[in-house]
Each structure stands twice: as C-alpha cells, then as structure tokens.
Amino acid sequence: MIEIKNIRKSFKGTEVIKGISGEFQQGKVNMIIGASGTGKSVLLKCIVGLVTPDEGNVIYRGRDFFNSEKDVQREIRQEIGMLFQGGALFDSMTVEKNVMFPLDVLTKMPSDEKLDRVNFCLKRVGLENVNKKMPSEISGGMKKRVGIARAIVNNSKFLFCDEPNSGLDPQTSILIDELIKEITYEYDITTVVVSHDMNSVVESGDYILFMYQGNKLWEGTKDNILQNDVPELQDFIFANHILRRLKEKA
Secondary structure (H helix, E strand, O other), X not given: OEEEEEEEEEEOOEEEEEEEEEEEOOOOEEXXXXXXXXXXXXXXXXXXXXXXXXXXXXXXXXXXXXXXXXXXXXXXXXOEEEEOOOOOOOOOOOHHHXXXXXXXXXXXXXXXXXXXXXXXXXXXXXXXXXXXXXXXXXXXXXXXXXXXXXXXXXXXXXXXEEOOOOOOOHHHHHHHHHHHHHHHHHHOOEEEEEEOOHHHHHHHOOEEEEEEOOEEEEEEOOOOXXXXXXXXXXXXXXXXXXXXXXXXXX
C-alpha cells in the first residue's frame, strides 16, 4: 500500500497540488483521473520522488519516503516500476537492451540471469522474438508492452503508469488496460495509473481519485463512479463520452 498525506506543491507561487491525501491499495489498480492541467502528473511525480512536495508525506508500506535515510529511499526506488507516457524507450537500444536497462543499473545479476528475466517479461506481455528489434521497428502498442516489461523486470512492488493509452487506438487501449490489470493481480503489485480515459476507469478502477484544479474532489471505485454527485466529475464523464463517440465516428 502507498499512503499520501496532505501533499502540496507550488511552482513560482502557484499552488498546483492542494493538500491531497489518499490510499493506493496493494494488488489493486488505483487511478488518478481528471482533465488535462489538473495536476495529475505533478502528483504522480511527487509520489515517485521525481518532484519533492512542499508539504506532506508519501509512505510506502510504512516507510516515509521523504523523511527516510538515503539507503531506505534507494530501496524504495528499486521497488518502483514506471511506464512513461509514450513508452519512453531508448531509441538507440534494442528491445532487449531497453528491458534489461533497470537490471544493468540496479542489480549485479549475472548476464545470463538478466537475459532469462528479460525473456520471461517479454513473454509475459506477449512479445517473443522481438529482442533484437529497435523501437522504430515496432508499433505504438508494442512499445507500450515493452515499457510494461521494463517496468516489471526488476520484480517491482509498485507500478506507476502515466497515461498508458495515450496515442493508441481503442482496441489496443483495451489490450493495454487488460495487461496492466492482469499483471497487477497476478503479482500483487500496488499499481497507480494516471488517466483521463473513462473507458479505462470503468474497466479497471479498483480505487479512483478524481482531481480538479489541484484538489481531490471525489474518491471511490468503478462501481459507484457513475452515481457520483460531484458536478465537475459529472462534466468530466460527459465530456469523455462525447469525445469517445466522436472518435468512433471518425
């Protein structure tokens, strides 16, 4: 589990995260949702330690990240897997080398064991025999799956996904959603997904935190989100529905 307590963050005098708290459960797909510019990605960066909040705490299984010694912070970072928007693969590296990168940086694992682990993870995301391909030689959906393989290659306990369906067609988006959900349940990972895609939310949202202008306005699950009484969330859901209908007609 990850607990966030009263997270606040300002840039140049403008507060973009306004005292947000929540609990992301282990073995669940936890989602941070909201329109563009609401602070979702900034909150995610605070949680993973890429940005230091001005106030508040982020607690990983009882360990207070920002108030811990450097060796504890390093331990937590080694337990984190990250799927960046767009996949963020290294263009100059093969698929195999991309997936192996965290093992090269964070472990002293022998080369043969690293390769075995890479092959296992690629097989788990449905990508076999693509080891020697370059990122430019595979599709957008395949890049996302390579990104997921890289995120879990180090036996991650915490998986963070920033807009995993960005730039994908609806059918591929569903496949990525299902893969993230399967891996979360199978390996009992605490998964946190930043998204503005309501289709992903209603399919995968075991816990949902809705943000609006830097505030948390609602939290709940996929089972009760459609019965919410928050006008801003209702508008968000309606706008998603209209956008999806337009994409289907295009």
